[in-house]
Amino acid sequence: MSTSVHPLIRRLADVLTLRPDAPAIEFDGHWHTWGELAGPAARIAALTRAHAVDGQAPIGILLRNTPAHVTAFLGVLGAGGTVVAVNPSRGAERTRADLRELGLPLVLGLPGDLAAVVPDGTPTASLAGLFTGPTPPYAADPLSTAVAVRMLTSGTTGPPKRIDLGYDMLAHSVIGPGFRGAPAPDRPRTGVAIVNAPLVHIGGVFRVLQCVAEARPFVLLPRFELESWARAVRTHRPRAVSLVPAALRMVLHSELTRDDLASVAVVTSGTAPLAAADADAFHERFGIPVLTSYAATEFGGGVAGWSLADHREFWATKRGSVGRAQGGAKLRVVADDGAALPPGEPGLLEVAPGQLGPDADWIRTTDLARLDDDGFLWILGRADQAIIRGGFKVLPDDVRGALETHPAVRGAAVVARPDPRLGETPVAMVELRSGTHADATELTEFLRDRLAGYEVPAEIAIVPEIPRTPSGKPDLTAVRLHFTEIGEVQTVTAAGASAIGGDHAV
Structure with a gap:
């Protein structure tokens, strides 16, 4: 050739x-x-x-x-x-x-x-x-x-x-x-x-x-399906497997045992945010560390992630981070005007992907992030998804993460809905784990002790399955559409949420 x-x-x-x-x-x-x-x-x-x-x-x-x-x-x-x-x-x-x-x-x-x-x-x-x-x-x-x-x-x-x-x-x-x-x-x-x-x-x-x-x-x-995936793991005994957060939670809350995953030494997870609590629970149950990463189609793959050595040394103090720059990538956090911010300060993430070569230009993302002195990256949410409720900023990932700590919740998605008085309010779609039960009132009560009043969703819809994109992320366009239509779901109305949060909260 x-x-x-x-x-x-x-x-x-x-x-x-x-x-x-x-x-x-x-x-x-x-x-x-x-x-x-x-x-x-x-x-x-x-x-x-x-x-x-x-x-x-x-x-x-x-x-x-x-x-x-x-x-x-x-x-x-x-x-x-x-x-x-x-x-x-x-x-x-x-x-x-x-x-x-x-x-x-x-x-x-x-x-x-x-x-x-x-x-x-x-x-x-x-x-x-x-x-x-x-x-x-x-x-x-x-x-x-x-x-x-x-x-x-x-x-x-x-x-x-x-x-x-x-x-x-x-x-x-x-x-x-x-x-x-x-x-x-x-x-x-x-x-x-x-x-x-x-x-x-x-x-x-x-x-x-x-x-x-x-x-x-x-x-x-053809797709992630628990039984066929587990059968493949048992048969071929891979040392490493990759699971998007939704699939990882399915494995975590399944009947699988450590013996089923006996060959697996590490799980990698990306494409969507994974709660540190889920990573810890997986590690505790199966004895397998979960290495999260940060990637985007625009970068041609990953630009940050955890190595096994970093996980052993730093996870206890840096849990929740998506790791450090990888593959020659450079990371920085900037203010709205493009000025670089010091470690620890939240702002917009910019990336110079290694995939584009050593002279790659900085690409500004819509992700809110912070970097620490050791180069570990935290993704705080999407700037273009921030919900401004009566002047208070609500990050959907914070609300989603709180909902997913409830033992009955398999997954959640949070979006903004226009509100004539407050501008917009958060609303949430929730998918429950098989064999469990929770209603919208119970979930709202659960959030009271975990979120500020203005962060509590104005409506929570319990659905059989959250619509998802091919990569396993919630399809937020479909979620928004759901809240514009009348569905047979359990909800807490905006008026109820106002009573929960109190007008002073927003």
Whole structure:
């Protein structure tokens, strides 16, 4: 392969052809070998090059967690094209309008998804039967596209938007800062990873590409489901697993024992805030430390996190932090005018991601944060989600965290609702753990001793399940919509909350 080929493309080709008979992906109890992936990936690569326009090939993939979709992803990258991530679960009309606006030269997906969401006139190719038919050698003749993936953000607070992730950025994340000179593996890894993060989210893309770059076989789960995840852990005995906070709480409050997780030495957790109390409870119950992290699609992955050594030395005094800068990232906290603030002072977080190189510009986030003298980062909430109730600032994460300390609460989401007198008030949606009971009045009483009066939600809705984005975060747009409609839920009215908090509180 030419030396001009990007290191990430070269690495993918090297791994796919390293040991064709070695296991690569287990899905639904069946193993696919690296060789079984290589032929179909080569066909997708040829298809990608054939649909290039002016040297660019933005190829849409209606992404789901299946080996065919992983293979299609690798094929588009192998051709030097751009994977345009499309979530077929967002709703047919929205997805069809999205694809119409994108005007892609080709969309890949399963037949049902293609029929349901792709507008007439858009070229498509089905992934059904991808693993049958001729298997040409995996030989890349890549385009010179700079953008590897046009990734959807989670859409937590509004419509998802697309972020361009370059080949350099992805290679830095999944191979390492020295990706240009890093040697390819000379043999497949023996340990089996478990991937339950969705491919339509940066977490799933990172996990899958990291496994491929390391020639590490992995179990691919369609989604996180406790029984299938636990079965994979018991069978393959991974040393490390990754759980988003909602999944971690499911494991924490399940019937699983330390024996079920006997092989696991560490759990990593990201994508959403995790309460320190949950991390401590998990450690106490299973004897496994939880290493939290901070990442964003815009950064191409993580920029801060806990190492195991830091956890041993600092967790007792710095619990609740998301760790220190990693991967060459730089962090600082600034005032509204951009002036850097000293350690301990809260402000807006700015990041210079290592994935963008040593000369990366500072990127201002909407996260309120503070840094201490040792470089540990605390995320205090989202500045753009702060609720101003009668002049008092309410951070939704503080309210959510307090609710999730109730023994019956599996998860919570807190948003603002307009109020004619106070401007806006917090309202909360709560999902209970299986086999438990709590009503809105009980939860409101529970919050009285834990929050200021103005922080207590004006309404608490008990629902069977909180709507979530593909990454497991609460879908706050859907939560807001819930509070504008009449639902069969238990609530405490705004008038009741006023009596609870007292007018003097706001």
